[in-house]
Amino acid sequence: GTERSVKYDALLRPVAIIENGRCVERRRYGGPDTKGHNQCGQCIRHDDPAGSQMDDEFALAGGVLEQTRHFLFNPENVDWPEPLAERDALLESGPGATTRWAHSPLGDVISQTDAQRNVQTFAHTVAGHIEAISLSLPGQTERVPVHSIDYDAQGHVTSETAGNGVVTKALHDAANGRLIELKGTRADGQLLQHLLYDYDPAGNVLRIDDRAQPTRCCAGQRIEPVSTYQYDTLYQLIQATGREAKKLNQGPVFPSFQCPLDPTHLAKYTQTYRYDASGNLLQLTHTGTQSHSRTLVTSQTSNRSLPVINDQPPDEAAIAAAFDANGNLNELQAGQAMSWDWRNQLQQVRPVVREAGDDDKERYVYDASGQRLRKIHTTKAKAVVHNAEVRYLPGLEVHSNSATAETLHVIVTQAGRNEVRVLHWQAGQPEGLENDQVRYSFADHLGSGTLELDKNAHIISQESYYPFGGTSWWAGRSTIEASYKTIRYSGKERDATGLYYYGLRYYAPWLQRWINPDPTGTVDGMNLYRFVRNSPLRFADQQGAAPYDVPITVxxxxxxxxxxxxxxxxxxxxxxxxxxxxxxxxxxxxxxxxxxxxxxxxxxxxxxxxxxxxxxxxxxxxxxxxxxxxxxxxxxxxxxxxxxxxxxxxxxxxxxxxxxxxxxxxxxxxxxxxxxxxxxxxxxxxxxxxxxxxxxxxxxxxxxxxxxxxxxxxxxxxxxxxxxxxxxxxxxxxxxxxxxxxxxxxxxxxxxxxxxxxxxxxxxxxxxxxxxxxxxxxxxxxxxxxxxxxxxxxxxxxxxxxxxxxxxxxxxxx
CATH class of the missing domain: 3.40.390.10 (Collagenase (Catalytic Domain))
Known part of the structure; x- marks a missing residue:
């Protein structure tokens, strides 16, 4: 079990959190002597499992103006001492990563300067919506990743223009707000994306037609760029049709990358889904060029499930052993152990275990709110251990890889419907890729990244998904270039493990379920593992806690x-x-x-x-x-x-x-x-x-x-x-x-x-x-x-x- 206690100061503010004898958090508050920076009464230092966050200055309305993040030198099992000097000794040396914001009188963020001095400036409409974003990298001229963002009365984005000239237009049904058409057009008039949506009266997506893709004929099949969907009386998805790569990889592995897209390597598929009364997937049947099925067995005493492997269904004892006492899955696949911390956060996955130690592993570090701040991937090759790490900061990702001597800064801008990322290499730039590459990601109604374009609106990569998030086909102009895509299904990051990180927990698309129970409890019903009510075309989930109706509300x-x-x-x-x-x-x-x-x-x-x-x-x-x-x-x-x-x-x-x-x-x-x-x-x-x-x-x-x-x-x-x-x-x-x-x-x-x-x-x-x-x-x-x-x-x-x-x-x- 876990023993947790909280210590408070004289004003009943939490100052320390003790878990199983270790101090995992400490807080320090501003007093009268800090009023010059509006820090009085505010938490100005927060030591957490990832390191220390210093909020150095606040606006009059309470918004943070300056924040510095210091990372722990050793991120494992921190125990924060009380003296400040001893706490500082646990941190990496240096000034830390400082982010600054400027606010309008109404509290809207009008600019952000990230830890590498990249400046994003936000223009707003009179209603407070973001209308345009400009981006300035140090020593470079200003660029505009997105502008001319228009909204309807419901706040839906109806039109926006990307920095590469691509205009995205969205048409919504005036009666119910559902998206019925999504079109992306290059400056020369070429259609890059043209999605048409059909719904039933309840709002379930029945059909998606991609008019930007041609109809192809292959091996006697007419392959239309159309996906269709059927539902049961509880509006759970029970059948889907679409297109896929002929060579499939089941489980967490990607299908074969096509460079370039070969029409003869696509085929039609049909998937059917069967659930029990609690919404647990019982069987997936896949019909296509490589037909297969996946069967899961659910415990009679809980909603914990395991797949049938080699025609051997797991019994109650096997299911019980596959989860810890809190319902967290112990193995991603056979031999791939997963470790969880006391807060039921995924701490580590070991895809390769070696008898002599030095396992390949991927470790995750979170801040006090449970948001991931570090991802450390460790591999061993020829007796040498290499680390590939990602650090997540506001508007910025810092990637480093000891095997390739690569240091990459990814500047992230998000406004309107789509996302723009700028890849700036400080070291280890891959051959054939330009530095400060701008990548424009265009999404479908769920936010899934389906199309990546460069600064000239040429295609970098295309990707299509099965209804529950697996990749059905993936193609592009360069394998190396496409490998830098990380944001995929539902606008979430896909890790090397095949899991999608949602913020509060992780999702396994090949199992169609979360790998641990809902941390917020029964906010979405008694089945704590069910994914978006088994209706993945209608519902999405921002944090891994509560699905919302995508077609109707934003x-x-x-x-x-x-x-x-x-x-x-x-x-x-x-x-x-x-x-x-x-x-x-x-x-x-x-x-x-x-x-x-x-x-x-x-x-x-x-x-x-x-x-x-x-x-x-x-x-x-x-x-x-x-x-x-x-x-x-x-x-x-x-x-x-x-x-x-x-x-x-x-x-x-x-x-x-x-x-x-x-x-x-x-x-x-x-x-x-x-x-x-x-x-x-x-x-x-x-x-x-x-x-x-x-x-x-x-x-x-x-x-x-x-x-x-x-x-x-x-x-x-x-x-x-x-x-x-x-x-x-x-x-x-x-x-x-x-x-x-x-x-x-x-x-x-x-x-x-x-x-x-x-x-x-x-x-x-x-x-x-x-x-x-x-x-x-x-x-x-x-x-x-x-x-x-x-x-x-x-x-x-x-x-x-x-x-x-x-x-x-x-x-x-x-």
Missing amino acids: VVANDLSEFNPEQLSKMYKVRDVAVSLLTFTRSELLKASPRRDVKKAFDATFGALDPSARAATSIDVEDSLRQMQELIEPIGSPESDLTLFLFNGPEQILASTDFRGEFQESVERIGVSASLLANYDVLEGARSLIHEASHVRLNTVDAFYYLTDPDKLLVDGADTAQVKAWSGEFRQSLRKISKHGPNEKQFDPADYTVAMQALTENAHTPAQRKQEFLSNATTRTSLLLMNADTLSSFVMATKKPARYAKKRMNQSGN
Whole structure:
């Protein structure tokens, strides 16, 4: 087991973390003497398993302006002493790697200077989106990797121009935000990428057509550049077709590299997938020029699985032995041992084990947040041990290789849809490759790098993927040049082990599962190894924790810590207003004689009720409001158990609740649209937050909505008259539904039908449901309390929102 303790200072700030008797972290905070650099109260030195991070200067808004990373001389099993001099002695000598940032008054980063003095400058639109990036290497003229980035109202990138003249255009469905066309065109008009997407009504990708690739005929086969997909009733992928290299390598190994692409070496394939009830892959069947299958056996007592090898299925004992007590996989493949640290982070993989020692191995070192900062690959050749290392810094990767005497700096820029990397060799430049080579990577809807171009828009490499991330074919103009590609499937780095590094854990594409349990727990259901809900064309995962719906939303911030200052301030106002409205309404419901406006809103919501039913319903409503208030009030504090994320999506979606579990029975997190915070009044935000909180605490469903006209939503800074009219619209809509019943022709009645049938047997037809709703007060009240939009609309139908707006105007002097 692991024993962990935390030491705090007099202000209850953590200053040391002890794990199994070793001090793995220490923190030092700025005091009054450091106020000149805005360090007072900030953590200014953080010693962690990778080394020491010094935050030397802060902006007034709290953003870091200057940060220096010192790496450990020996990264294994650090034990930080308390004296500063003794801690410094454990670090590599030298000034460290310093990164500097400049911020706008709104907190946007406008420039970044990395540890090698490469300067990236960011231009923003009035909405805060990045519009262009310029890059200056020391002693060189400025270059512009990407510019003219345009966005639609949902924040999707619609057009951008790369520094090599390639224009990428993306077309999204206005009704739901799904990407339907992605086109990349060279300056001379040649199409380099042209992807067309077809979806089913639920948003699952059915077909991807690459019009930039020709149809080929080979060995009597017509090979079209088309991929198709089929799903089961749980929307898990069960069949896929596409193109692949004729010579395959199963497992973590790449298929043969084609130089150049040979059309006769491509063939069609079909893959089918079968899962158990928990979403574990049972069998992959591959049909193509080299047909094969892969079968996995899952434990009866957990979701731990192992592949069948040499037709010998593993038994329960073998599966148990293949994982440690925390569920981490012990071997990548037979004889390839993996080691894990006390934080369940992959520490080392040994692909080659030698009796005399000096194993080939790949070791990983992480910072305090769990992000990888070092990758050290050790090999032995002719009795000589060589190290190839990558160090990860903000906007920069430093590669070194003792076998080739190579030192390579990779400058990374990311804006819009695509990524640009500049390869600068300080030593060991390979023959035939130019220094400061600019490589433009173009991606598909998942962010997978499918096309690499040089500064003249000529193809460096092309790559295609199987649905779950394996490479189906790979081609380019030079084997050496293509070998410097590291970012592949889903925009993630593929290690020499064949594993993809996602940030919080590693993914094995040939197994279609994570190699250790979800470190955040059951945020995506009880199966902690399942990858993106077995729907890899629709869902992606940024960190290895929580999949998100790619076609519909673009995640802007994963939690409150990633909101910009303006968004965070607005979010806290939304929280405070929601709490104020809930507190007021609850207090009135507890009175024997509530205020007249609350009584009118209550009657409009629930219709005519006898005195006993009215009293019982009032108690139920007050208790429901209390539960939502208890969820909302701690938002932003350590006591909150709710995760809020920010997204760009269709204009009509202002907020959302992400569910988890096979039957979507549990809430994962609440999403808030960036448009809601930027364009709408805090009262509209409070209504949306209360609506989503009812999903979380009350398990409500979206049976129907009250205010459905988007033109009647409350825009930012609405005056008192506008708020009064807005509340009046809610009272009118509430009264209309309680008197006449929901109009099933105005919304998708699926959830409404299910809810009614759960309450009464007399709900098979629209006429029966309407009659039951109007004549049976118990059914009507129960249904209204099951509907997520009911209580948020009831609260807004009182006069409290107008009183808030009036007070706001008086305070502003209007």
